[in-house]
Amino acid sequence: MPTYAYACTACDHRFDAVQSFSDDALTVCPECGGALRKQYGSVGVTFNGSGFYRTDSRSNSGAKAQSSTSSKTDSSTGANPAPAKSSASS
Numbered sequence: 001m002p003t004y005a006y007a008c009t010a011c012d013h014r015f016d017a018v019q020s021f022s023d024d025a026l027t028v029c030p031e032c033g034g035a036l037r038k039q040y041g042s043v044g045v046t047f048n049g050s051g052f053y054r055t056d057s058r059s060n061s062g063a064k065a066q067s068s069t070s071s072k073t074d075s076s077t078g079a080n081p082a083p084a085k086s087s088a089s090s
Contacts, residue, residue, distance in 0.1 A: 005041065010034025
């Protein structure tokens with residue numbers, strides 16, 4: 001179960017509470033009876049290592065092989081590839 005940090009807006013009392021995801025947020029300070037607010041910090045989960053990013057599943061040789069097969073002509077129909085567009089602006 002996650003731990004949430006709370007702070008009182010009246011007396012600045014700070015504490016942590018272990019609550020289920022489905023539990024309602026606490027609203028009353030146990031010290032003075034004032035209003036509580038949740039404290040938000042940095043995320044406690046980081047994804048390190050391979051396999052978490054889009055580029056991790058691609059190898060350099062696989063990308064080169066795909067680009068070389070797409071530039072070959074289709075010998076069965078005799079069609080030639082479209083001429084390359086120039087990158088110079090007019």
